[in-house]
Amino acid sequence: MRVEIWSDIACPWCYVGKARFEKALEAFPHRDEVEVVHRSFELDPGRAKDDVQPVITMLTAKYGMSEAQAEAGEDSLGAQAAAEGLPYRTRGRDHGSTFDMHRLLHFARERGRQAELLDLLYRANFAEERSVYNDDERLVGLATAAGLDPHDARAVLADPEAYAEQVRADEREAAGLGATGVPFFVLDRKYGVSGAQPAEVFAQALDQAWGERAPLTLIDGDAETCGPDGCAVPQP
């Protein structure tokens, strides 16, 4: 079974929802047969790489909140994160473009290091003091910690088109599947789970998708195969 998770590094509910999903997956009897794939979804796709500002400033400027409202929201998200055992820095976090992080995550997927890099990016963005935005060397450091080659990671970051099409393809696909927000979980392209649901909902979704795996529909009968008894060979 395959679970694709559309999310953004800058999305607090993605950070929290991922932990809830993983709790359900950990308890799922067929967890070893579940492949998890990160898919890209930028909350703020138009933002320039060098347009970085504190989250609280962005919230007041973009959504017209008062500073007190923005801070209360961050405190509330921090409490939700804490309930899942996740560190969350409620003051002083930055907001910026995550496009390069998504490009790097696609590169990491090719090298079998996507899950490691995603965890490190979330932690860096939500819990660490140093900003992850507009700082290629910071990202190279995280990529290296995830097991990637620093020279390769630097080359990906230096070329703005590297893996860019994969990021955009994920975003088009999200739109096609009807996702307007993240996190968005897709199980075997059959079931969708929207948002940071409780672990119980993810557990139910895993059970349901697993239990309802339908037998394959065979197209056009059999043609020549090889099997334990040899290969079908047309006689001349």
Add this chain to the structure above:
Amino acid sequence: MRVEIWSDIACPWCYVGKARFEKALEAFPHRDEVEVVHRSFELDPGRAKDDVQPVITMLTAKYGMSEAQAEAGEDSLGAQAAAEGLPYRTRGRDHGSTFDMHRLLHFARERGRQAELLDLLYRANFAEERSVYNDDERLVGLATAAGLDPHDARAVLADPEAYAEQVRADEREAAGLGATGVPFFVLDRKYGVSGAQPAEVFAQALDQAWGERAPLTLIDGDAETCGPDGCAVPQP
């Protein structure tokens, strides 16, 4: 869309069927949205690594063919391969265990080099004079040509348990899906195509699977998400 192909390096119909599938995929309008994954299926899973013999000898010993019958079969398979533009050495090929090649293919998948390695293994087995069986350095050479690190490839080959569980899991899954021979093609875990079908059948299968992608069933409504308009935040 995802196409999983169960096959074995030692399987002539897999070699031919892959070329036919690729012809259909090349002409498929949504080919850039198709991910192709190799899955393991050993035709001769009980064979020891050092038990290598000429294909003709294996065919006469295992299936009781006469040498003339075995040679006629190879000629016939060679003609099918030639019709797809594939080189095929009808005399002097070896037969042996492909377990290590499947382990190496799983490692290559992690590193984004599976398609390259699979092509090289098929060519080496079916068209080149030097045997691919029971020769780790030969496999390291092919892995290197596929873009893998030779030291890493050697380490995988040296540890008989490395990626072994992934090979066995693929084989269990093939049995669960009802595949008794290969090649076996599975489209989005919904449609199956058995054998080296003509390209037209693969084209039809791709069209059908693409056209019948069903909308997702959403489980349990919406929960908190972040979107272009901000994050849902529970108010204290």
